[in-house]
Amino acid sequence: MEEDMNFQYHQFNRYKYIIENIKDVVWEMTKDFVFTFVSPNVKEMTGYDVGDLIGHKMPEFLAEESRNQFINQSMPRVQKRIDGDSEEIILYDVQFVCKNGFVKWFEVSSKPMFEEERFIGYIGTTRDITEKKEYESQLKTYINELKVMNGKLEKMATLDALTGVYNRRKFNDDLNLVIKDKEKYNISFSLIFFDIDHFKTINDRYGHKTGDLILRHISDLVLMNIRKTDRLFRWGGEEFIIILNGSELEDARKVADKIRNVIQKRDFGIGQKITISLGVGEYKPNENTDQVIIRLDKALLEAKSKGRNRVISC
Incomplete structure (x- = not known):
């Protein structure tokens, strides 16, 4: 018995160490999107302490555009998969308002949780993709500028x-x-x-x-x-x-x-x-x-x- 307890204790510490030291934030939410667990590294990513998030709904922290998009598109898509008893991982991007008011882009990976076939909530991770989004935006701007320039060159040529x-x-x-x-x-x-x-x-x-x-x-x-x-x-x-x-x-x-x-x-x-x-x-x-x-x-x-x-x- 003592050996099993030691094993479980070591396993717990190992998982705790992993969760606290990976770059992504690990979280758990109820089926109503209320945070019940958030890994401590959320403070480094958002400025919020764990206590600032626990008990609050995730959409409350989203920028208005992302909140509306989440409610009108992501939530129905999630619910559709749950109704179909799907445990597939769901991916979506959101704009999260940090404690200092700065808006960051996060990639959310979530998976529905079931207990005895009863849907009880979500578990997932959040990754900061702000730099990626900025790069994509710059690339999109560059491509549009190229299209405009190519159009001008085409006119000059014809x-x-x-x-x-x-x-x-x-x-x-x-x-x-x-x-x-x-x-x-x-x-x-x-x-x-x-x-x-x-x-x-x-x-x-x-x-x-x-x-x-x-x-x-x-x-x-x-x-x-x-x-x-x-x-x-x-x-x-x-x-x-x-x-x-x-x-x-x-x-x-x-x-x-x-x-x-x-x-x-x-x-x-x-x-x-x-x-x-x-x-x-x-x-x-x-x-x-x-x-x-x-x-x-x-x-x-x-x-x-x-x-x-x-x-x-x-």
């Missing part, structure tokens, strides 16, 4: 710096995509290739600053007179291309003539009218990018050779 419309690189990518859609779904599309008549003369007479303003103004006018599903690209210099997805040649020609009329009627404030010449074509099966551009360019050159300020279909 937009024309002067006019804000898509650039030539983006045109090549988008044209390949609509060609694939045409081949796969038989969706018609057309293109409008245009440039500003006598633009060099305008630059020479009024200066490049005025020329840049005209390029931006014309880009805005075109965007206001095409659909949201259509796309405008600056090909280079004073040349632009429009992709009209889902449009056949006749519809594209009407759009081109509308744009031509809008621009020739606009007062750009330089004392003279500005006009554009346009080549319009519907994509033909099995054409590649170069073939499409060559065909449109020929139509544009024909429009210029016939007096400018006109639309030529091809």
